[in-house]
Amino acid sequence: MMEEGIHGLLTPENCVLVLIDYQPQMMFAVENIDGQTLINNAVALAKTAKLFGVPIIPTTVSSETFSGPMFEQLQEVFPDIEPIDRTSMNSWEDKRVVNAIEGTGRKKLLLGGLWTEVCVVFPAISALEDGYEVYVAADACGDITDLAHDMAMERMIQTGAVPMNAMQFLSELQRDWERHDTVDGVVDIIKKHQAPFGVGMRYFTAVRERARQED
Numbered sequence: 001m002m003e004e005g006i007h008g009l010l011t012p013e014n015c016v017l018v019l020i021d022y023q024p025q026m027m028f029a030v031e032n033i034d035g036q037t038l039i040n041n042a043v044a045l046a047k048t049a050k051l052f053g054v055p056i057i058p059t060t061v062s063s064e065t066f067s068g069p070m071f072e073q074l075q076e077v078f079p080d081i082e083p084i085d086r087t088s089m090n091s092w093e094d095k096r097v098v099n100a101i102e103g104t105g106r107k108k109l110l111l112g113g114l115w116t117e118v119c120v121v122f123p124a125i126s127a128l129e130d131g132y133e134v135y136v137a138a139d140a141c142g143d144i145t146d147l148a149h150d151m152a153m154e155r156m157i158q159t160g161a162v163p164m165n166a167m168q169f170l171s172e173l174q175r176d177w178e179r180h181d182t183v184d185g186v187v188d189i190i191k192k193h194q195a196p197f198g199v200g201m202r203y204f205t206a207v208r209e210r211a212r213q214e215d
Contacts, residue, residue, distance in 0.1 A: 012052035020113025025067035030142035032149040041140040044193035046077040051185040058083040092126035112140035117152035
């Protein structure tokens with residue numbers, strides 16, 4: 001039996017991925033992480049969730065009047081899911097977002113988004129107050145300075161959220177290389193989004209294929 005206060009491992013059956021405000025206006029001021037790296041990590045999160053059947057809840061803020069549409073690279077991963085467009089800084093104050101999460105019946109939330117200090121912190125704290133377990137993909141969150149991002153992460157951790165990253169999410173859901181239904185998809189995500197491990201994985205698969213041909 002798990003001890004009270006310990007947040008267990010994520011599985012494909014127990015978590016939800018919430019993607020918050022990956023939009024041009026929000027990206028312009030991000031300084032704590034390279035923009036391409038941020039998008040790469042966010043796409044890796046989305047592809048991981050899709051591969052393992054984890055529900056994806058995307059949300060944007062004032063997309064038509066201020067912030068622009070969700071990044072195309074991200075929307076292409078789940079073309080049939082329309083982001084919930086809201087006006088509130090705290091997505092937890094929009095009942096459509098909360099209802100979508102409640103509808104999954106899952107209590108573990110993995111958050112990623114822009115900016116860490118506002119649009120990620122606020123729903124993280126609100127969800128924790130409502131009894132959810134909150135995990136934050138730190139390498140898929142952007143903010144206006146290193147300090148702003150770091151203080152936001154510390155605040156969430158002190159409140160009870162658990163920090164993690166995109167590669168950890170992928171590994172945590174796969175967990176065993178003998179799970180053949182998803183292993184090819186995992187390898188593909190690693191190759192495309194997790195350098196330098198991806199480079200090593202390309203080398204490994206090339207060598208393995210060559211050995212098979214020689215046999």
